[in-house]
Amino acid sequence: MGENDRMTQVEKAIIGLRGLVMSGEFDAGSRLPEVALAERLGVSRTPLRQAMDRLVSEGLLERIESGGCRVASFDLDDINDAIELRGVIEGTAARLAAERGVDAEVIADARGLLARIDEGISGPNSVDFDLYVRLNARFHDMLAQMAGSDLIRREVDRVCRHPLASPNAFLRGQEIIPDFLASLVRAQGQHHAIVDAIEAREGARAEALAREHARLARRNFRFLRDADPRLATRIPGLSLVTAQ
Amino acid sequence: MGENDRMTQVEKAIIGLRGLVMSGEFDAGSRLPEVALAERLGVSRTPLRQAMDRLVSEGLLERIESGGCRVASFDLDDINDAIELRGVIEGTAARLAAERGVDAEVIADARGLLARIDEGISGPNSVDFDLYVRLNARFHDMLAQMAGSDLIRREVDRVCRHPLASPNAFLRGQEIIPDFLASLVRAQGQHHAIVDAIEAREGARAEALAREHARLARRNFRFLRDADPRLATRIPGLSLVTAQ
DNA sequence: TGGTAGCCGAATGTATACACTGACGCGTAG
DNA sequence: CTACGCGTCAGTGTATACATTCGGCTACCA
Numbered sequence: 001m002g003e004n005d006r007m008t009q010v011e012k013a014i015i016g017l018r019g020l021v022m023s024g025e026f027d028a029g030s031r032l033p034e035v036a037l038a039e040r041l042g043v044s045r046t047p048l049r050q051a052m053d054r055l056v057s058e059g060l061l062e063r064i065e066s067g068g069c070r071v072a073s074f075d076l077d078d079i080n081d082a083i084e085l086r087g088v089i090e091g092t093a094a095r096l097a098a099e100r101g102v103d104a105e106v107i108a109d110a111r112g113l114l115a116r117i118d119e120g121i122s123g124p125n126s127v128d129f130d131l132y133v134r135l136n137a138r139f140h141d142m143l144a145q146m147a148g149s150d151l152i153r154r155e156v157d158r159v160c161r162h163p164l165a166s167p168n169a170f171l172r173g174q175e176i177i178p179d180f181l182a183s184l185v186r187a188q189g190q191h192h193a194i195v196d197a198i199e200a201r202e203g204a205r206a207e208a209l210a211r212e213h214a215r216l217a218r219r220n221f222r223f224l225r226d227a228d229p230r231l232a233t234r235i236p237g238l239s240l241v242t243a244q
Numbered sequence: 245m246g247e248n249d250r251m252t253q254v255e256k257a258i259i260g261l262r263g264l265v266m267s268g269e270f271d272a273g274s275r276l277p278e279v280a281l282a283e284r285l286g287v288s289r290t291p292l293r294q295a296m297d298r299l300v301s302e303g304l305l306e307r308i309e310s311g312g313c314r315v316a317s318f319d320l321d322d323i324n325d326a327i328e329l330r331g332v333i334e335g336t337a338a339r340l341a342a343e344r345g346v347d348a349e350v351i352a353d354a355r356g357l358l359a360r361i362d363e364g365i366s367g368p369n370s371v372d373f374d375l376y377v378r379l380n381a382r383f384h385d386m387l388a389q390m391a392g393s394d395l396i397r398r399e400v401d402r403v404c405r406h407p408l409a410s411p412n413a414f415l416r417g418q419e420i421i422p423d424f425l426a427s428l429v430r431a432q433g434q435h436h437a438i439v440d441a442i443e444a445r446e447g448a449r450a451e452a453l454a455r456e457h458a459r460l461a462r463r464n465f466r467f468l469r470d471a472d473p474r475l476a477t478r479i480p481g482l483s484l485v486t487a488q
Numbered sequence: 489t490g491g492t493a494g495c496c497g498a499a500t501g502t503a504t505a506c507a508c509t510g511a512c513g514c515g516t517a518g
Numbered sequence: 519c520t521a522c523g524c525g526t527c528a529g530t531g532t533a534t535a536c537a538t539t540c541g542g543c544t545a546c547c548a
Contacts, residue, residue: 009502034530044503046290049531053294057301059395066510067530081393085336092332149325151303253532278500288533293501310540311500 009043013051016041021060021071022163024232024239028073031064060163073242074164079221082165087214089152089159090143094206097146098198110142110195114188121184132184133168139191140167143210146198163237170220170235187216253287257295260285265304265315266407268476268483272317275308304407317486318408323465326409331458333396333403334387338450341390342442354386354439358432365428376428377412383435384411387454390442407481414464414479431460 017037026032038048052069055061059082061069074082117135120128144156160166190213197206224235232238261281270276282292296313299305303326305313318326361379364372388400404410434457441450468479476482 046502050297053297077393078395081395085395085399088332088336151322151325151329155329290532
């Protein structure tokens with residue numbers, strides 16, 4: 001990986017540790033040993049501890065009073081709250097974008113992006129899943145910026161990074177769900193509606209739509225959870241979910 | 245300071261650095277020298293850098309691409325956005341509390357707290373300002389917990405810690421405003437209404453009230469800004485505000 | 489005289505060494 | 519046999535030492 005050279009040790013530790021925790025390498029609630037982890041990630045303890053601070057603020061780890069960190073565990077309520085929060089924050093971004101207005105060019109960009117998603121999911125019968133995931137993430141990024149506020153953009157990014165509430169969380173693996181394509185179509189319909197509302201300066205509608213849009217994540221999660229227990233070890237983050 | 249013994253070096257650095265920055269010791273946009281700061285705060289560079297990470301995530305500092313941190317600067321839009329965000333988050337806490345319901349005991353506690361505030365501001369003619377500030381903070385803490393979600397509570401705490409959007413930000417110094425007491429009375433009226441709405445399970449109303457309640461901070465800030473430029477050096481955080 | 493290249497210094501990012509606290513185990517006494 | 523106390527040690531929190539990079543200054547050339 002050539003771009004590893006430009007990656008600082010802290011980023012390396014953040015990405016590596018996040019990947020390890022999400023993959024279920026450590027049981028939920030287990031304490032993370034710093035020295036062993038540092039060696040495993042190929043960094044020293046200093047950047048590793050910075051990475052741990054970061055993951056604590058993301059909610060993926062919890063600090064232990066007596067020292068150190070443990071892997072967080074989530075129940076259904078936690079996930080629903082995180083999804084609710086994302087809906088609220090993205091809803092605010094959409095509302096502010098509508099109220100404050102955005103350049104026609106930005107609207108056009110968003111429409112272009114949505115057109116590409118339309119193509120992707122209305123193909124013959126095989127959906128380019130990775131493409132959808134990538135474009136979906138980009139759409140939510142665009143939404144974050146449309147309010148024209150750095151603070152709002154940062155906050156949207158934050159809640160979208162939440163391991164169990166990101167727009168693409170639990171999207172991989174959905175292939176097994178029968179009407180999974182219908183779910184994508186529905187989500188995409190909401191994307192269009194949100195952009196419409198922003199363009200029409202309908203703040204309340206944009207906010208409500210974005211909130212409801214986040215709710216799809218609940219369905220996705222429940223489907224996946226009920227589908228097959230064996231998936232828990234294959235879907236990133238699913239191993240951190242406790243049985244209510 | 246007896247409890248300084250139990251305070252970790254990182255907390256010491258966080259509190260000290262936050263105080264230094266808020267006091268206007270450093271100009272907005274100026275780079276923070278680590279070695280000098282560490283010596284001044286009586287800690288080593290390691291906990292100081294952790295504190296800087298924390299203040300970056302709080303928005304008080306900004307990371308510089310080439311390395312190090314600088315003091316953030318805020319214009320009116322930044323402050324309005326931060327206040328808006330707090331209103332949205334606190335509004336969500338209020339709405340969820342109403343929708344999910346809270347124990348009668350908690351409602352009673354909140355009422356008791358509000359009664360103490362009522363006493364404080366309806367006294368003869370002198371208002372116990374520090375008392376109001378403290379009880380106001382406690383009320384917002386209680387609100388954060390009422391949703392019954394750790395995630396929501398943490399997020400409310402986060403946005404309330406934002407230097408320029410906290411419920412008590414720019415409250416000190418308001419004594420000079422003629423109808424400042426009227427402003428407190430109005431805020432207190434909203435406190436009561438929020439609790440009423442939560443008790444009555446009126447989620448939408450609770451949310452709207454909490455949002456509007458945050459808007460009072462805008463007025464407070466504008467009053468203070470227009471009042472007397474000399475105050476800038478005495479009100480914590482005001483020195484970080486640029487002239488639009 | 490202005491601009492550029494190269495070097496030097498300072499300050500950050502990282503690694504490592506040290507200190508101290510909390511936990512586990514072993515031994516002894518009741 | 520159990521319970522309490524002490525000692526050891528693993529592991530975190532903190533300090534310091536090292537390396538690397540960025541910025542600034544000077545000197546030289548056009």
